[in-house]
Amino acid sequence: MMLPELLALWHVALAEALLLVALLVAINGLDDLAIDVLWLMMPRHQRQPQPLPPAPPPARFAILIPAWDVSAVIGAMLQRLLATLDWPDYTVFVGLYPNDPKGQAAVAALNDPRLHVAVGATLGPTTKADCLNSLWRAALAEEAASGRPFAAIVLHDAEDLVHACELAVFAAHLPEYAMVQLPVLPLPDAGSPLISCHYIDEFAEAHAKDLLVRQWLDAAVPAAGVGVAIDRAMLGRIADARDGAPFDAASLTEDYELGQHVHALGGRGRLVWVLADGQPVATREHFPASFDAAVRQKARWLTGIALAGWDRIGWRGGLVNRWMLLRDRKAPLMALLTLAAYGIALLFGIDSLLRLALPAAARLPPVAGDVTRALLWLNWTLLCWRLLVRALFTLRVHGLSQAILTPPRALVGNFINAMAALRALSRYAQAVRTGRRLAWDKTIHRFPGFSP
Numbered sequence: 001m002m003l004p005e006l007l008a009l010w011h012v013a014l015a016e017a018l019l020l021v022a023l024l025v026a027i028n029g030l031d032d033l034a035i036d037v038l039w040l041m042m043p044r045h046q047r048q049p050q051p052l053p054p055a056p057p058p059a060r061f062a063i064l065i066p067a068w069d070v071s072a073v074i075g076a077m078l079q080r081l082l083a084t085l086d087w088p089d090y091t092v093f094v095g096l097y098p099n100d101p102k103g104q105a106a107v108a109a110l111n112d113p114r115l116h117v118a119v120g121a122t123l124g125p126t127t128k129a130d131c132l133n134s135l136w137r138a139a140l141a142e143e144a145a146s147g148r149p150f151a152a153i154v155l156h157d158a159e160d161l162v163h164a165c166e167l168a169v170f171a172a173h174l175p176e177y178a179m180v181q182l183p184v185l186p187l188p189d190a191g192s193p194l195i196s197c198h199y200i201d202e203f204a205e206a207h208a209k210d211l212l213v214r215q216w217l218d219a220a221v222p223a224a225g226v227g228v229a230i231d232r233a234m235l236g237r238i239a240d241a242r243d244g245a246p247f248d249a250a251s252l253t254e255d256y257e258l259g260q261h262v263h264a265l266g267g268r269g270r271l272v273w274v275l276a277d278g279q280p281v282a283t284r285e286h287f288p289a290s291f292d293a294a295v296r297q298k299a300r301w302l303t304g305i306a307l308a309g310w311d312r313i314g315w316r317g318g319l320v321n322r323w324m325l326l327r328d329r330k331a332p333l334m335a336l337l338t339l340a341a342y343g344i345a346l347l348f349g350i351d352s353l354l355r356l357a358l359p360a361a362a363r364l365p366p367v368a369g370d371v372t373r374a375l376l377w378l379n380w381t382l383l384c385w386r387l388l389v390r391a392l393f394t395l396r397v398h399g400l401s402q403a404i405l406t407p408p409r410a411l412v413g414n415f416i417n418a419m420a421a422l423r424a425l426s427r428y429a430q431a432v433r434t435g436r437r438l439a440w441d442k443t444i445h446r447f448p449g450f451s452p
Contacts, residue, residue, distance in 0.1 A: 004360050011364045014347055018367060021337065021344050022375035028334050029382035031327065036389055038213045046216060049273035049280060056171035059151035061090040061229070062139040066131035068124045070158040071102035073447035075109060077158055082112050087167035091116060091150075093138050095131040097124030116142060128225075129247035129254035136239065136246055152229040155255065159447050160226050161187070161284040165276045170229040178234040178267025179259065182227035183207040183282040187448065188402065192289035197402065198409040198416070199287040204397040205390050211271045219321045220262070221269035222328075225255030227283030234267050251312065253304025256328075260313050263321070280397075286446040291416065298420035299427065306331050307428040332424060335417035342414075 039047065063081075067074050078092065093116045096103050107117055118138035120131065132155070143149050152174050156162060166182060173180045184203050189196035207224075215221050223230075238261050239246040247254040259269050274281045288294040306329040315322050354361040368376060387407050395403035430436075 003358075007354070007358070007361050007364060010351070010354075011361075011367065014344075014351055015367045015369070015372070018344055018348065019369075019372045019375070021341050022372055022379060024337055025341060025379050026375050026382070028330070028337070029379060029386070031330075032386060033382060035210055035213050035327075036385075038217070039209045042212065042216050047212060049275045052165060052168070052274055052276045052281070053172035056168050057175065058089065059167075059171040059174065060148060061087070061152055061154050061167050061170065062142075062150040062232075063090060063092045063154045063156060064095070064132055064135040064139070065092065065156050065158055066095045066128050066135065067100075067103055067107075067158045068097055068128075068131065069100055069103065071100070071106045074103060074158045075106035076447050077160060078107065078110055078112075078115065081156075081162045082110070082114060084164045085162060085167065086164040087171075090114065090154075090167060091139075091142060093118055093135045093142075095120065095135045095138075097122070097126075097131075099123045127249055127252065127254075129251045130249035132247045132254065133245045133249060136235075137244075150232045152232055153235050154229045155223070155225055155227075156283070157226050157285070159285050161448065162227075163276070163281045163283070165274075165281050166227065166283075169272060169274050169281050173270060173272055174229060174231055176268075177270045178231045178265075179221070179223060179262045179269040180229045181211070181221060181223055181259075181269065181271040183271065183273060183280055183397075184224050184227060185280065185282045185284045185397065186287045187284050188398070189286060189289055193405060194409050194412045195291055195294055195416070196287050196289040197405065198294075198413040200398055200402055201390050201394050201406050201409055202413065204393040207271060208273070208393050208397055209389075214324055215268075215270055217320045217324075218268075219324045220260045220264075220317065221271060222259040223255040223269070224283075226285070228255070228258075230258065230262070231267070234262060234265065237265055238262075248312070251304060252300050252308065256305050257309065257313060260316065264316055286448070289446075291419075294416045295419045295423060298416060299423035302332050302335075302420055302424035303428050305329070307424060331417070332421035335414070335421040338414045339418035 065074075065078075074094070078094070081092065091114055094107050096107065096117060096119045098119055098121070104117070104119065107115070116138060118134050120126070120134045122130070124131075136153070139150060139153065152170060154167070154170065163182070169182065170180050184207060186197070186199040186203055188200065211221055235246050238258075242248065246258075248257065251257055262269055288297055310329055315325060317325075348367065351361075351367055355364075356362070387410060390410065391403045391406040394406050
C-alpha cells in the first residue's frame with residue numbers, strides 16, 4: 001500500500017473515531033447537565049442545609065463497625081466516638097476476625113460497657129457484607145438479652161470521624177424516613193492534594209447535588225456505607241426476605257444495594273444536610289493518598305455497582321429509578337471513554353504534524369467535519385460548565401482553597417477512574433470465569449494523627 005493510500009486510511013479511521021467519541025461524550029455531558037437543571041428546579045429549602053432539630057424523640061441505636069486488619073486506627077476511632085457522641089442510648093458493635101489478634105487487642109483495651117465485640121467464625125477477610133451480617137446477629141442477641149429493641153441500625157467504618165450530633169439528627173428524621181444518610185466529607189490531605197483530595201470534589205457534587213435530585217424525584221437513594229441509619233423494622237424486613245441476613249455476603253457494595261432494597265420495599269431514603277454550630281453534621285475521613293490505593297478502592301465500587309449490580313438487582317423501579325441506575329452503571333464506560341478521548345486528542349496532534357510534514361497529508365480534507373466540529377464545541381462548553389459546577393459545589397462545602405484545585409484534580413480523577421474501570425472489568429471477568437466469590441479488597445485508610 002502506497003503512502004497516499006495509507007494516509008487516506010488514517011484520515012478516515014481518525015475522522016470516524018473522533019466523531020464517535022465526540023458523540024458519546026456529548027450524550028454523557030447532556031445527561032449530567034440534566035441533573036444540574038433539575039437541581040436548579042428543586043425548591044430552595046430542599047437545596048439548603050437545615051438547622052439542628054430541637055429535642056428529637058428518644059431512640060436506641062446500634063452502631064455496626066466491620067473491622068478487618070485495622071488495628072492501627074480502630075482503637076483511636078472508637079475512643080473518640082465513645083468520648084464525643086452526644087446521645088444517651090447507643091451500643092457499638094465491632095466485627096472482628098479470629099485471625100486478627102491485633103484488632104482484637106486494640107478493641108479490648110478500651111473496656112467500655114457500650115462496646116460489644118463480635119468475632120466471626122470465618123477467617124478473614126471475607127466481605128464487608130459478611131462481617132455486617134455477623135454484627136446484625138450480635139445486635140439481635142443483645143436485643144433479646146436486654147429486652148430493649150433498637151430503633152435503628154447505624155453503619156460506620158473504622159476510620160470515620162463521627163459527628164457528636166449524628167444520632168440526634170437520625171432520631172429527628174427516622175420517624176419519617178426508613179433510611180437517613182449524612183453527607184460524607186473527605187478530609188483534606190496536604191500530602192496528597194490531587195489524589196486523596198479529588199474525592200473532595202466528587203463527594204461535594206454527589207452529596208450536595210446528585211443525591212438531592214434523586215430523592216426529589218423519588219428514586220432510590222444509595223447509602224454511602226458510613227454515616228447512615230436504617231430503621232430497625234425495615235432492616236428486619238430485608239433480613240426476613242434474605243434468610244435472616246440483611247446484607248448479601250457476595251456483594252462488594254452492600255451499602256449501595258441497601259438503598260435499592262429500601263426503595264423496593266416502599267421505604268423512603270433521605271440524605272440530610274444539617275448544621276450544628278455552623279458546620280455540617282457529616283462523616284469525615286481520609287481517603288486513599290496513593291494512585292494505586294485510589295484505583296483499588298474505585299475498582300471495588302465499580303465492580304459492585306456497575307458490573308455485579310447489574311446482575312444482582314437488575315433494572316427495578318420506574319423510569320426515573322432506571323435512569324439513575326443507568327447513570328451509575330455507565331461509570332466504567334465513561335471512564336474508558338474519557339481515556340479514549342485523550343488518545344484521540346493525541347492522535348489529532350499527530351495528524352497535525354503529518355499535515356505539516358507531508359504534502360499528501362496536507363491535501364486531505366479536515367479530520368473534523370461540520371457535525372464533528374459542532375459536537376466538539378458542544379463538548380468544550382459542557383466541559384467548562386462541568387468544571388465550574390464542580391468547583392462551585394466544592395467552594396460551597398470546603399471553601400476557596402479546595403475549589404481552585406478542582407480542574408487539575410478532575411484530570412487526575414479521570415485517569416484514576418479509567419484505571420479503576422480496567423481493573424474492575426478484569427476482576428469481574430475473572431470472577432465470572434472461575435466462579436470464585438470476590439473477597440474484601442480493602443484499601444488502607446488513615447485516622448487523623450495516625451499513619452497506616
